Amino acid sequence: MSVELGFAETPEGPLTADKFPSKVGGIPAWLNPEFILPVEKVRCGVCEKPMILLLQLYTPEDEPPEAFHRMVYIFICSIGACHKTSWQKRSQLPKDNPYWNPSKVDDSNQPITTHHAAHQCVVCGLHGSKTCGKCKAINYCSREHQTSHWTIGQHKLHCGATDLSAEAVAKGIKLCRNAVLFPEYEIVSESETLPDSKEQDTLTEGSSLNNSQALVPVGDEVYENSNVDVDEAFLKFQKRISFQPDQVVRYARLEYNENTDPLWISDYGKPTADDLPPCEHCGQQRTFEFQILSTLLNHLNIDNTRTDSLDWGSLLVYTCKANCHVLKKVFVSEIIWRQDFSEEGLNFGHGKLEA
Secondary structure: OOOEEEEEEOOOOOOOHHHOOOEEOOOOOOOOOOOOOOHHHOEOOOOOOEOEEEEEEEOOOOOOHHHOEEEEEEEEOOOHHHOOEEEEEEEEEOOOOOOOOOOOEOOOOOEOOOOOOOOEOOOOOOEOOEEOOOOOOOEEOOHHHHHHHHHOOOHHHHOOOOOOOHHHHHHHHHHHHHHHOOOOEEEEEEEOOOOOHHHHHHHHOOOOOOOOOEEEEEOOEEEEEOOOOOOHHHHHHHHHHHOOOOOOEEEOOOOOOOOOOOOOOOOOOOOOHHHOOOOOOOOOOEEEEEEEEHHHHHHOOOOOOOOOOOOOOEEEEEEEOOOOOOOOOOOEEOEEEEEEOOOOOOOOEEEEOEO
């Protein structure tokens, strides 16, 4: 099975929408800049605060033509106690569209566009339907983010000032985003390469695992525990990941007609057909597309000493196999299935993350 691995790297430049970036954190790079998400669609189902971008993957496909540009967005609440809720959407555009590489150009060979980019929240990048009542110059998605920008972003010092430098404004926005959002990384991909069987045995010699032995993560340390029972899937997962341990994403839908399975962290808690209903728009099967590994947590500036810190074992993303195009719908809902490690690394939770 061919798999593309994603690695989180510091970006060399701005990850703007015209570059169709795959990335972690920061504000979303919207595929459709005219119609972007309002906060009402991305509020946590538990604490009701705005969820933030975990990652987005640019995954263009040949069929149908409307999926020439295709982006999957994953939003999640940063509060670990709320981690059973998430929001995952697919957005796509045909090759000829009003935003990127349109077919119509003017006399100067410049693209002709008739759209107006939507206002974005200065903090999180969601639709900025609200405006600062005093200066009328800054847009927000919600009162929560307006308050964050007023205090953390120092807008209370900048609001209405006529002699304020652009650098001071940008510094305030950066301070606010650093406090509210996950850090931004570019996801750089490469094909998974595995050693041959003999080399694999050599690489894992001295650390081989059996059903009564496992490497158990506890905080930032890893210990060998010989008093636990581990299933075969977990052993396979550990061995497979060990060859390229910095991977944060595994993308498996490389062939349109090829059905692939995730790299499970357990033989238990796998989704059934009832857990993965067909697409509500076209009736086609949802199939596994990619998974987000727990190694991504190392890049999110999470305080692991907190009992309510964000955590997961693996997030598995299932999307419509037909990439159906729904008229008048910019975003189409998809499904995430979660498998969790316990603190000992062995008791596995699972479940579909609800929007």
